[in-house]
Amino acid sequence: xxxxxxxxxxxxxxxxxxxxxxxxxxxxxxxxxxxxxxxxxxxxxxxxxxxxxxxxxxxxxxxxxxxxxxxxxxxxxxxxxxxxxxxxxxxxxxxxxxxxxxxxxxxxxxxxxxxxxxxxxxxxxxxxxxxxxxxxxxxxxxxxxxxxxxxxxxxxxxxxxxxxxxxxxxxxxxxxxxxxxxxxxxxxxxxxxxxxxxxxxxxxxxxxxxxxxxxxxxxxxxxxxxxxxxxxxxxxxxxxxxxxxxxxxxxxxxxxxxxxxxxxxxxxxxxxxx
Numbered sequence: 001x002x003x004x005x006x007x008x009x010x011x012x013x014x015x016x017x018x019x020x021x022x023x024x025x026x027x028x029x030x031x032x033x034x035x036x037x038x039x040x041x042x043x044x045x046x047x048x049x050x051x052x053x054x055x056x057x058x059x060x061x062x063x064x065x066x067x068x069x070x071x072x073x074x075x076x077x078x079x080x081x082x083x084x085x086x087x088x089x090x091x092x093x094x095x096x097x098x099x100x101x102x103x104x105x106x107x108x109x110x111x112x113x114x115x116x117x118x119x120x121x122x123x124x125x126x127x128x129x130x131x132x133x134x135x136x137x138x139x140x141x142x143x144x145x146x147x148x149x150x151x152x153x154x155x156x157x158x159x160x161x162x163x164x165x166x167x168x169x170x171x172x173x174x175x176x177x178x179x180x181x182x183x184x185x186x187x188x189x190x191x192x193x194x195x196x197x198x199x200x201x202x203x204x205x206x207x208x209x210x211x212x213x214x215x216x217x218x219x220x221x222x223x224x225x226x227x228x229x230x231x232x233x234x235x236x237x238x239x240x241x242x243x244x245x246x247x248x249x250x251x252x253x254x255x256x257x258x259x260x261x262x263x264x265x266x267x268x269x270x271x272x273x274x
Contacts, residue, residue, distance in 0.1 A: 009127070014240075017196075024176065025037070037193065039091050044065055044095075045096070063179050071174060117242060118187050134176070189241030207258070
């Protein structure tokens with residue numbers, strides 16, 4: 001497998017994405033805004049369509065559209081805080097509608113379809129560089145702004161009162177989340193990205209006892225799901241997005257059973273009440 005250049009690039013990009021996406025996901029899930037990831041991944045198809053039609057890199061188009069969509073969602077959410085879900089639905093519906101129209105004009109139906117479910121053979125050297133740059137940015141931001149991200153994900157008002165520049169942190173996070181999701185579309189697939197945003201975090205919450213342990217467990221699971229998914233995709237010639245998501249679902253089921261068994265075992269070892 002490693003004798004093929006495209007697989008080496010796919011594994012490298014997959015590893016970086018498998019760290020980046022869960023780091024973004026843990027904040028999104030705690031902020032209860034994970035559906036924004038779904039909206040951005042679907043809206044990214046508009047950028048893909050524009051790239052295919054106009055002849056430039058679809059991922060560049062995807063990143064531009066995702067960044068615009070992300071900040072539009074945040075603007076609408078701030079203006080109408082009581083209708084936060086409405087902002088996500090409006091942007092996602094608009095993006096999907098435009099993408100559906102553009103797909104009829106995009107040259108090569110297979111090319112557009114590969115962005116729906118992901119493709120390991122389409123990763124280029126430019127993709128490796130782009131993902132590498134954003135990987136460093138996400139990693140640095142997640143480590144150096146760990147406390148601030150924790151604060152805004154739990155309670156933005158308390159974070160602001162404690163001196164956190166919530167506006168700047170939200171701006172940085174929104175930008176990095178949009179770019180990360182846009183980059184993941186090519187390999188994971190627009191229809192599957194959100195699963196990798198949410199499922200590792202959901203699995204971690206079953207067994208983790210603190211935010212810190214959830215943080216590390218989420219990243220480890222993200223890497224495991226991604227790497228196994230890519231290998232299965234190559235071995236059985238299936239879409240990588242589907243393989244990754246099924247791995248994540250199986251992992252969540254296994255951890256759920258484990259958590260339940262551990263809880264029962266703990267209850268049985270407790271001394272009876274007098």
